Amino acid sequence: MAITEIEQRIYEDKVRLLNEMDLENWAKESFTDKQFRLVFIKAINNLIASSSIEISEASLLDDQHYTKQVLVELLRNVLVVSASNSTTVSYKPSLSVKGVKSKEFKGYTTGELATYFGVSTNTINNWINKEGRFLKYNANGQMEVVKREVPNEKVRIHPEYWFDSPSGMRYQVKELVETYELDKAEWDASKEQNMKSEEEQIVAYLEHFKKKYNGQDFNAVFGKKNWNQLNSEEETDAAMWSFFLQRLKDDKNSRD
Template identity: 35%
Template sequence: MLMPITYSEKSQFIKNYSHIAVELASNLKDFDNSVLLFKVLAHALRNNESIVREFDEGIFENPFAFQKGFEALLRHALSVATDSPETDIAAAVERVEEYSTGQLAKFFGVSVMTIHNWLDQGRFVGIKKAGSNKHNKIPDDTEFIMTSGKRILVREVVAMWHKQEAETSHKEESDLAYYTRQIAYYEDKYGDVFERTLGAKEELTAEEETDAQIWQHLLGRQQLEFGDKKK
């Protein structure tokens, strides 16, 4: 029995197909192999008449056209492999949104530093941290690995954030209530207050160090809010 193509794998292919096309068109060791693979795909895929009639030998002399030809074949191959209309595949490519680390920090409810730590830890599947003077853009179909090991798409986190925003617009939450609720999350996660858990450990894992920074920040903000209430 053939291995099925999962929704996650389909999304990953849609996200990366243009990069794969570059590899196939330009980066194989032997250019003749690239041409041969292109021709075999063009003739092997069914229902591809509308694509291949636009191709001729001249495509191999134009690197950009060759790459775009491979992209067209790869999109069509995915539609054949998953029985998805090619219009749906094209629409999915166009629908992918990309977010900066600052936007993700807002959606996840953490600091930008935490997002960078998660990038270092590989928790955004397939995304490598950008080098100096560069900024990461994370597609919304990227999988995020939660602490539990469960995977969730970035677009699902964004959707939950928008839903929560819509709900809180009807019922405003005070800053003190927010900080208290967030602190309760970490107390539940580690089984006690900060001073007797992360605050008492000499060596922390990367995740614990990130959580400790956020937890301390929340405790500080909570104390400030208590001080303002007493005035």
């Protein structure tokens, strides 16, 4: 059963709360949360290769009696699996980050992370060297801190690694990178739209002046005239027309 990134975050948040609460209150609060119950049961089910239980997610959310039956069966299977010496759990990362095309991808540099996180490279290095904010799963499925083995070692942070933020939330690195990419795309699209809108306005003004002067262009109307001889309306039109022509030219040059 697929576990979404949102469900992973729900699960991580509940596990983190266990460090701050006594077990009884934590269990009472956590298992009355039907979203956590759902991801908890899905996680257990996925870990048990021998499980043949067909689970309905809708029923897990809405039917407590059904949820109880499924949980009882899964917990029994957990004991069977954990008691078997031949069964091991391994961590198998999956790459889904935009731009990552190969499993040979080794991860992001500290410079790239600084861009994605909106901080300096020194901050990224402090998070690695001093604060241990990046974590990963080892081959045994245990989470461990990413650290440099020797000073100044070049470290790459894989998108499947995790980040403990200063606010106390834990995110997968790929989530933060994807958020950055989405925000950047929206910002670029907004800038492009604004540029188009401004250009359209300028073109509309130019068409207005051309129509006002019987379809003639600026040079035909004002090119050979002495501006000292223009009336106030013509002087205003000439100044604005000239300004918008220059603005349109500057905008085109900036894009070339």
